[in-house]
Amino acid sequence: MSDLTTVFMEAFEGVSGHAYCVNTLDEAADIIAQVISDTAEVSRVALAQLPAGLGDKIRSRCNGIDIVSDPYPAATGLDTIDHAQVGVSGSEFAIAETGTMVEVAVDDMNRLVSSLPRTYIGVVDACTLEPTLRGAGERMQKVFDDNPDHVAVSFISGPSRTGDIEMILTLGVHGPEHAHAILLMGDK
DSSP, rough: HHHHHHHHHHHHHTTOOOEESSSSSSHHHHHHHHHHSTTTTEEEEESSOOOTTTTHHHHHHHSSSEEEEEEOOOOTHHHHHOOSEEEEEEEEEEEEETEEEEESSHHHHHEEEEEEEESEEEEGGGGEEEEEEEEGGHHHHHHHHHSSSSSEEEOOOSSOOOTTTTTTOOEESSSSSSEEEEEEEEEO
8 A cells, every 4th residue: 555545545534434445346346235234224225436347346236226327317327326225326536635635527417426425435546546636636627627617626534524513523414424535556
């Protein structure tokens, strides 16, 4: 494990997330299947923007669960994703110092996979780790330059949280209550 990987994992876990390092897509699928199994009453899992082949590996490990994936139809996509208990999506890159996965979506339905289900699992290639938030600025500029008409960027650092109610930290109010990050270290 590299120093950047350790920094990312510690930062993500420091905000109540769960982080894992894997070398293969099979290992990633095993962890995803275990998280799904550990999540109460899962009947549907939504997938979006995953590395090629990972969706099929997840499906093969989750018999009896409705696995839905992109592209989501505009007319029914929101309802489909909203009824998923677990969302799994790929991230463009991650920021080590803040333990943040950066999800880039040009389709709003794909963005909802990381924000509507109560449990979220993000998958990101470890070679895309940026050391600092400041260092990620150039990369973010390229995202906006490459998508001048429409792009949604989500910064995901652990589960959703708020301290609005009597200054008591509450998880899962405006998004997932549980968040997992899987760093792909080696061969896909």
